[in-house]
Amino acid sequence: MTKIKAISFSSFGPAEVLRLGDADLPAPGPGQVRIAVRCAGVNPLDHKIRSGAMEAVFPTELPHVPGVEASGVVEAVGEGVTEVCAGDAVLGRTLTGAYADAALARADQLVVKPLSLPWEEAAALPVAAETALRSLTELGVGAGETLLVHGAAGGVGTLAVQFARARDVRVIGTASEFNHEYLRGLGALPVTYGEGLAGRVRGIAPEGVDAALDAVGKGDAVGVSVEVTGDPGRVLSLADAEGARRHGARFSSGGTGAGTVPAIEAAIALHEAGILQLPIHRVYPLSEAAEAHRASEHGHLTGKIVIAVA
Structure with missing residues (x-):
């Protein structure tokens, strides 16, 4: 099976448990697509899951690849997908960890990315x-x-x-x-x-x-x-x-994700009107995901942290 690069952790703990290594290339199922990830958003939930603090609420199978939102290009589609096509630039929530070269997502949870919206900002929007x-x-x-x-x-x-x-x-x-x-x-x-x-x-x-x-x-x-x-x-x-x-x-500890697409569309409407502001605190390369988590845990941010994958 083809391998991809991904950040994962095999035990709960501080940021140091994050490791860059190989993972299997995921195959999209019915209604799903595989995205070649350009950027992944970093959220407080990511480091809370990594630390084990959320285990009672979100049981995590180890090893685990963090990340729940991404921007990227659709490279494979599963059965029944009509919302997007291979080659489309998209953003949205992911089903598998976004700190990786590729991630799966539900096609109906994705929005086509406007050309004028940078990859970094697109990845920071969904959650x-x-x-x-x-x-x-x-x-x-x-x-x-x-x-x-x-x-x-x-x-x-x-x-x-x-x-x-x-x-x-x-x-x-x-x-x-x-x-x-x-x-x-x-x-x-x-x-x-x-x-x-x-x-x-x-x-x-x-x-x-x-x-x-x-x-x-x-x-x-x-x-x-x-x-x-x-x-x-x-x-x-x-x-x-x-x-x-x-x-x-x-x-509220989090929604079902059902409102992700309307929320992204509302944000994009502000972007297209020229009034959306979503500053990026810092962009880290995939290899520095641990540093990204430390910054997220420290807080006092202006905007969001993003990981550049490709």
């Missing part, structure tokens, strides 16, 4: 776009309301801000001081996180905050959110299950 749009939908955020976004400069936060602004929602975003000008460029009102956050938010929005999205899970973001909204039902955390439980707020 962040789906998570951001799903979160706003779950919160029921609408025109004229005020939304607080914790971690507004990160991948999910960046898209949540832009999707919300496209709905005429006023956005207050927490971020480090050096990201404040960036948030202003997205149309958000920046505040520094940390002690006294509730007071700073009230200073910006004395009339109150309608909903809050916690995309980082650090500090007591959920508690502050409940305090400033006054309604735990309109507070959603993507990263702090215990905080959400303690304060009676909502928690």
